[in-house]
Amino acid sequence: MSLVKKIIENRHFLALATHGFAALFGLVTFMTIARVYDKADFGQWVLYLTGYSFVEMFKEGVISSALVKFLSGTDLPNKKRIVGSSWTLSLIITFSLATLVYLIFLMFPVPIETFGLTLFFKWYPFLSIAILPLNYAAWIFQAEQKFDKILGIRLWSSGFFLSLVLSNLYFRLSVESIVIMHIASNCLISFVVMIKGWSGLSFLSKSNKNDINKLFGFGKYSLGTLIGTNLLKNADTFLISIFLGPVFVALYSVPLRLTELIEMPLRSLVSTALPKLAAASNQNRKKNVEQIFRQYAGILTVLFIPFMVMAFLFAEELVLLAGGEKYLESANIFRIFCIYGLFLSIDRFTGVTLDAINRPKYNLIKVIWMAGANIMGDILVIMLFEELWLVALVTILNVLVGVVMGFRFLKREISVDFFDILRTGWQECYGTYKTYFGTLFTKSKI
Structure with missing residues (x-):
C-alpha cells in the first residue's frame, strides 16, 4: 500500500x-x-x-x-x-x-x-x-x-x-x-x-502593460512553434494525399496513429518538466536547469529503449490490432517510427528547455528547420520513388535535425552532452527502481 x-x-x-x-x-x-x-x-x-x-x-x-x-x-x-x-x-x-x-x-x-x-x-x-x-x-x-x-x-x-x-x-x-x-x-x-x-x-x-507585452512577446514565438509542430505532424498525410491518393493515406495513418503510444507519456512528462525548468530559470539557477533537462530527457530515452525494441519486434501484431489484416503491409512503416521514437524525447525536451530559459525564438527556428527538412524530404522521395516507407524514413531525418539544432541552441546557454543525458537517465531509472521496489523485494525475502 x-x-x-x-x-x-x-x-x-x-x-x-x-x-x-x-x-x-x-x-x-x-x-x-x-x-x-x-x-x-x-x-x-x-x-x-x-x-x-x-x-x-x-x-x-x-x-x-x-x-x-x-x-x-x-x-x-x-x-x-x-x-x-x-x-x-x-x-x-x-x-x-x-x-x-x-x-x-x-x-x-x-x-x-x-x-x-x-x-x-x-x-x-x-x-x-x-x-x-x-x-x-x-x-x-x-x-x-x-x-x-x-x-x-x-x-x-x-x-x-x-x-x-x-x-x-x-x-x-x-x-x-x-x-x-x-x-x-x-x-x-x-x-x-x-x-x-x-x-x-x-x-x-x-x-499592466509591461507584463502584457512580455507575455505576448513570448507567446508569439510559442504560437509559431505550435503551428510548426502541427505542420510537422500533418505534412506527411497531406503530401501523401496530394501525390499518391487516399489509399496510401490509409496505409500510412495506421502506424502513424500507433505513435500515440509514444506521444502520451512524452506529453505528460513535458507538462511536469516545463514548470520545474521555468522556475529554475526564473531564479537564475542555471545548474538546476541543466540537471532537470538531463534527468527528463535521459529518463524517457532510457525507458523508451526497451519499449521501442518490443514494439519493433511485434509491429505486425500492433498494426493488426489497430487496423486489421488489410493494413499488415504497413508494419515496416511502424518499425521505422520505432527508431524515430528513440530520439523524440531528446528533441522534445530541447524545445521545452529553450522555452523555459526564455529562448522561444530559438525553439521556433528549430521547428522551422525540422518542418523544412520534412517537407522537402517527403516531396523528394514521393516524386522519385513513390514508397511510403521512405516517407517514414524522412521522419528520422526530421527528428535528427531537431536534436542537432536543439543542442546547438542550448549550448549557447547551458552545458549539454548527449552521453551525459543517457548516463543520467540510466542512473535516475536505477535509483527510482531501488526507491520504489528495492525495499519491497527486501521485505519479501525476510
Missing part, C-alpha cells in the same frame, strides 16, 4: 493519468456519438471539434506556455500581476476570435452550411468564453505543479460531458443538442472553478 500511495501521489503519474483519462473519455464519447448519428450529422460534429481545436490552438499558443513560464517559481505579488495581465491578453484574443468567427457566420451562411461548418461557426463564440476559466485553472495548476487538481478538473469536465452523451442513447436528441451539452458541461465546471477562486480572474485588476 505504501508503494501504491507513492506511485499515485507522483506528479508524473498524475500527469499521465490526466492525459490517459482524457484520451479514454474522448474515445468513448467519439464512439458513442458515431453510433447514434448518421454520417452527415456525425461529420458535422467532427468538423465542430476540428474547427474548435484549430482556433483554440492560436489562443493557447499565445497564452499557455507564456503563463506557465513566467508564473513558475514566482512570489504572490508577481503571480497576481502575471495572471491578471494574462487574463487581459486572453480576453482580447478570445473576444477578437469569437467576433471574427460570428461575423463570418453572418456574412457567408450558405457556403458554411454547404461545407457542414454551421455548428462550429454558430456555437464556437459561446464555447470560447465558457471554457476559458477552466483552461486558466489548469494552466495555473501546471505552473504550481498541482497535477492532482488538474486531473480532478479534467475528470469532472470530460466525465460530465460523457454522462450527457451516454444519456442521449435514450433521448436521441439532435447533434446540435450535443454541441449545447458540450458547451454547458464546460460552462458548469468553469463556474465551479471561478467559485473556488482557481481561475485567477480576480487578479484581472492587477494587469
